[in-house]
Amino acid sequence: MGASPGTVGSLERRVFASLNGLPDALRAPLWLAQTAGVLAVPLVVAAAALVLRHWRLAVAxxxxxxxxxxxxxxxxxxxxxxxxxxxxxxGAVLRDVPSAGPSFPSGHALIAFGLVVLLAPYLRRRWVLAALTLAVLNSVARVYLGAHAPLDVVGGAAAGIAVAALLNIVVGVPVRPSGRRATVPG
Known part of the structure; x- marks a missing residue:
């Protein structure tokens, strides 16, 4: 079991089929959700962090x-x-994604979950939950679109969490007075 032998097991195939087989009416919103993991998104977050003078977040x-x-x-x-x-x-339904090529891990999931970890020290709880929801939708979208199997997005999410946690350690995060989050409106 697992992703290491390069095969997709029966349980993972069933999970894939349940997500990949969702109605085509979900194509546009899930395509939009998967864009949360494109390589430019961290740079957009960095630009916003610079405007808000969150230097450590911008660097991370x-x-x-x-x-x-x-x-x-x-x-x-x-x-x-x-x-x-x-x-x-x-029988995988491919919705404007490559049919072949390396699949593990999902780079989109790595970015989306990495950003959740980087943003968490700066956001209030409800915004962290919103970012986490978007990261989960990003991963669901990658499976729905046929770009990745479930373990690909789980591996990408885990890698993103680990990379971002390391970046938070390296660049540091703001100290929260009285257990509060750093100031971001919301």
Missing amino acids: AVLLVPAKLGVERDLLKVLVPRERPGTTIP
Whole structure:
């Protein structure tokens, strides 16, 4: 079981089929949700952080881009050779995504969950939950679109959490007086 042998097990295929087989009416909103994981999003977050004078967040968000590329391409895709659902799952519905190529981990999930961890020290709880919801929808969307199998997005999410936690340690996070979050309206 697991992603390491490069195969997709029966449980993972069933989860994939349940998400990938959702109605086509969800295509537009889920396509939009998957954009939360594109490589430019951390740079947009960094720009907003600069405007709000959250220097550490800006640095961490910029560093997330090369960290993502290194962990995804130079480490995990090498350690876990796994192809996209168009190659490994018969009957996969592909919605404007590649049918072949390396699949583990999902770089979109890595970015989306990494941003949740980077933003958490700066946001109030409800906004952290909103960011987490968007990250989960991003991962669901990647499976729905046929770009990734479920373990690909789980691996991407775990890698994103780990990378962002390390970045938070390296650049530091704001100290919260009286247990409150740093100031961001909401």
